[in-house]
Amino acid sequence: MTIKAIRRRFLAATTVCVVAASLLAGCTSTPDPASGSTADDVTASLGAVPIPTAPPLDPVPTATLGTPQLLAMGAQTVVILDAGTDGEATATGPRQTDTLATPSDPTARSTDATITLSVQASHGSIVLDPADLVCRDETGAQITLTPAAGMPTGPVTIPAGSTATIDVVGHFESGAAQLTWRPEGRPIAIWDFNIELD
Secondary structure, eight states: OOHHHHHHHHHHHHHHHHHHHHHHHHHHOOOOGGGTOOHHHHHHHHOOOOOOOOOSSOOOOEEESSSOEEEETTOEEEEEEETTEEEEEEEEEEEEEEEEOOSSOOSOOEEEEEEEEEEEEEESOEEEOGGGEEEEETTSOEEOEEEOTTSOSSOEEEOTTOEEEEEEEEEEESEEEEEEEOGGGSOOEEEEEEEOOO
């Protein structure tokens, strides 16, 4: 091999190395702080990916006598009873008050529990009656509900702008259940819940 051939190979190899080093340096370099580029400038130059904004609040479902809502216990719903009567309803609980075990079976299988229904009338008057609350367990069997001590036993009329709350007590077995509010004898809201006895 002649010196000329060695020089050509050396020059070609050097050129390839310089080009590769330049490319690598260009890919990993950061903007010169003196150039005035900021992170926002770089991001803007790359283009924007639209990010949807979240709604300000979760929408509250609306229930009517013709279209009841199935809700988790504790969830709120707008209730529309007719064209001039609407409000909001929330059922909470159950608050277990007495877990019952037997001497032959020390594992609790049932409990007394309290459920609360709060209704706010926005327009018109809403009648809240403990008799309009129906509770069923996971087998479909009805659970008797009675007004808690100090609660009205009959209907209460809630004028527009006011809120009324009723507490009812029932005896529940371990498992799933649901509370249905049936104003005028028609379901408007159904709250699902579980009784857990460990």
